[in-house]
Amino acid sequence: MEKPKVAFFEFTCCEGCQLTVLSLGDKLLDLFESVDVVNFREASSYRGQDYEIAFIEGSISTSKDIDRIREIRKKAKICVALGSCAHIAGVNAIKNFHNQLEVKKRVYGEKAWAFDSILAQPIDAVIKVDYVIPGCPIDKKEFLCVAASISNGVRPFIPEYSVCVECKMKGNVCVYHKPNPIVCMGPITRAGCGAACPSVGNACEGCRGLVSDPNLEAYEGVLEEHGISADDKMRFYRMYNGLVGGVK
Amino acid sequence: MKSYLVSKGDFLELIDGMIENGKEVVAPVKQENQANFKRIKSTKDILWSGPQTVISPKGFVFPQEEELIEYEVEDGIWVGSKVEAKSTVLLGIHPCDINGIALLDKVFAEKNLDENYLKKRESATIIGVECLTPCSPESFCYRKGSVLPWDGFDLFLTDVGDDFFVEVGSEAGKTLISGISRKTIQSDAKKLKKIREKRDNLFAKKQRKLKPKLEELPKLLKENYDSPIWDERGAKCFGCGSCNMVCPTCYCFDVRDCVEINLKKGSRSRFWDGCMLTDFTRIASGEIFREERGARLRHRTNRKDFYLFEKWGRTFCTGCGRCGKACLTKIVDPLDIENELYGRKGRR
Ligand code: SF4
Ligand code: SF4
Numbered sequence: 001m002e003k004p005k006v007a008f009f010e011f012t013c014c015e016g017c018q019l020t021v022l023s024l025g026d027k028l029l030d031l032f033e034s035v036d037v038v039n040f041r042e043a044s045s046y047r048g049q050d051y052e053i054a055f056i057e058g059s060i061s062t063s064k065d066i067d068r069i070r071e072i073r074k075k076a077k078i079c080v081a082l083g084s085c086a087h088i089a090g091v092n093a094i095k096n097f098h099n100q101l102e103v104k105k106r107v108y109g110e111k112a113w114a115f116d117s118i119l120a121q122p123i124d125a126v127i128k129v130d131y132v133i134p135g136c137p138i139d140k141k142e143f144l145c146v147a148a149s150i151s152n153g154v155r156p157f158i159p160e161y162s163v164c165v166e167c168k169m170k171g172n173v174c175v176y177h178k179p180n181p182i183v184c185m186g187p188i189t190r191a192g193c194g195a196a197c198p199s200v201g202n203a204c205e206g207c208r209g210l211v212s213d214p215n216l217e218a219y220e221g222v223l224e225e226h227g228i229s230a231d232d233k234m235r236f237y238r239m240y241n242g243l244v245g246g247v248k
Numbered sequence: 249m250k251s252y253l254v255s256k257g258d259f260l261e262l263i264d265g266m267i268e269n270g271k272e273v274v275a276p277v278k279q280e281n282q283a284n285f286k287r288i289k290s291t292k293d294i295l296w297s298g299p300q301t302v303i304s305p306k307g308f309v310f311p312q313e314e315e316l317i318e319y320e321v322e323d324g325i326w327v328g329s330k331v332e333a334k335s336t337v338l339l340g341i342h343p344c345d346i347n348g349i350a351l352l353d354k355v356f357a358e359k360n361l362d363e364n365y366l367k368k369r370e371s372a373t374i375i376g377v378e379c380l381t382p383c384s385p386e387s388f389c390y391r392k393g394s395v396l397p398w399d400g401f402d403l404f405l406t407d408v409g410d411d412f413f414v415e416v417g418s419e420a421g422k423t424l425i426s427g428i429s430r431k432t433i434q435s436d437a438k439k440l441k442k443i444r445e446k447r448d449n450l451f452a453k454k455q456r457k458l459k460p461k462l463e464e465l466p467k468l469l470k471e472n473y474d475s476p477i478w479d480e481r482g483a484k485c486f487g488c489g490s491c492n493m494v495c496p497t498c499y500c501f502d503v504r505d506c507v508e509i510n511l512k513k514g515s516r517s518r519f520w521d522g523c524m525l526t527d528f529t530r531i532a533s534g535e536i537f538r539e540e541r542g543a544r545l546r547h548r549t550n551r552k553d554f555y556l557f558e559k560w561g562r563t564f565c566t567g568c569g570r571c572g573k574a575c576l577t578k579i580v581d582p583l584d585i586e587n588e589l590y591g592r593k594g595r596r
Contacts, residue, residue: 169307
């Protein structure tokens with residue numbers, strides 16, 4: 001069997017997901033053995049243009065991005081969104097909810113006019129995405145499983161269920177049941193991270209995006225019960241999920 | 249059933265000795281403002297009564313994630329099944345959870361013997377402890393006839409002062425305490441009876457009441473298959489499955505494969521699953537069989553107090569109250585649901 005050719009691409013992001021791939025240790029060598037990595041800026045300066053599987057990290061946030069990602073889509077048989085910036089525009093989309101001129105000025109200063117910057121979008125706003133590896137950053141184990149499934153021609157497994165499932169499996173005390181509860185997005189956020197944040201005493205911030213059928217009404221009821229104001233609620237949604245359908 | 253007296257000091261010493269000799273002993277320990285089952289280093293860590301553990305101890309015989317098969321594809325294909333167990337003592341298990349395991353024992357040994365479960369189960373020694381005060385405001389074990397174990401324990405302890413009154417449920421249990429046990433006399437049995445009467449009175453007063461009769465629950469649920477309360481409650485459901493995960497009697501699992509990135513090795517594992525989850529009702533073709541959350545809630549409730557109750561002649565809800573606590577929108581508690589169904593029946 002010929003090894004599938006794989007390329008990694010980055011748009012607006014911190015490249016932390018690619019760094020996660022790079023820090024796979026022994027498994028990284030296995031990855032390089034089972035696939036032919038032709039493009040991976042974090043690992044090599046070689047730039048191959050011939051690939052079947054594209055792992056794409058980052059949001060679309062300039063008009064040039066749109067052309068570039070369309071080119072990638074034309075060449076790749078399979079496009080995989082890597083991490084929340086590509087998947088749901090993640091933290092990049094926070095800027096979408098502010099005055100764009102002010103945002104640009106704050107980032108680029110007086111020369112702001114010279115910079116090409118558009119509203120941040122997830123990559124599926126521009127191209128068809130075949131699979132998603134959610135998270136900020138991605139989970140190593142999940143990346144390996146998905147990458148292996150794709151290389152094997154099998155549909156990868158990504159949970160549809162919420163973070164609560166994994167949180168309960170771990171036996172964590174529910175964030176909402178602690179003496180001083182904080183807002184946790186677990187009940188509406190897609191699992192797969194092993195409830196990473198609630199397991200260390202934090203709350204889920206929703207980096208993996210929402211479940212496919214979130215009950216936002218019920219969720220807002222829970223927030224209200226815990227004294228969360230409408231403003232705070234929006235801040236929570238907008239941390240990662242400002243652009244996700246249904247969130248208003 | 250044989251019973252003995254064992255001094256508390258002797259018993260704890262016995263267990264500590266086992267721990268020192270490397271035996272894995274699991275017991276409830278405090279965790280923040282609740283509790284959890286953990287491997288203990290000393291009997292001092294044990295939380296003998298409330299607050300309740302977040303999840304039941306079923307994971308020690310039916311793990312959250314369990315590898316069933318490994319395989320390798322090199323020149324040929326090699327497949328090996330994985331049936332593993334570690335000898336473990338589960339100590340301080342409350343009656344609701346002993347009964348939960350007793351029910352799993354029936355299910356996993358029905359027709360297809362589930363080797364993975366049975367091996368772990370055989371390797372577990374279950375030492376229960378009687379609850380003399382309710383562990384949480386959510387629990388309703390007394391209403392489900394579950395303040396005492398039905399079956400499925402090796403030893404069952406009741407605190408009678410300086411001693412434990414010990415009921416023996418297996419040969420292994422008997423052997424375990426053979427060096428420290430004393431025969432009980434009639435006055436001990438009387439003392440136990442008194443303690444239990446007091447416990448009954450306390451639980452009857454403190455725990456929420458079940459309005460319908462326990463044995464009528466299957467009929468009540470059957471008659472209310474089309475009740476509007478399923479959708480009313482379902483509208484507030486996240487489909488988060490917390491109620492399934494914490495339950496001592498939920499036993500559904502999903503089976504998934506994971507190929508290693510070298511594409512040469514892989515494994516097949518099972519994971520806890522739950523009827524409230526979308527993934528659970530979605531089949532391979534993508535179709536969802538039970539789309540409405542209300543219908544899932546009905547299914548969950550019926551599995552506890554209708555279908556399995558009828559099939560096995562015993563309620564599959566031991567009244568531990570964990571689901572009622574775990575559910576953030578407070579819709580899932582079986583006792584609540586059953587009381588509401590009962591109350592809405594105008595004729596009663
Ligand atoms: S249904 Fe709820 S109360 Fe009944 S045994 Fe399960 S978790 Fe406990
Ligand atoms: S009934 Fe409650 S705990 Fe169960 S899935 Fe629905 S919201 Fe979650």
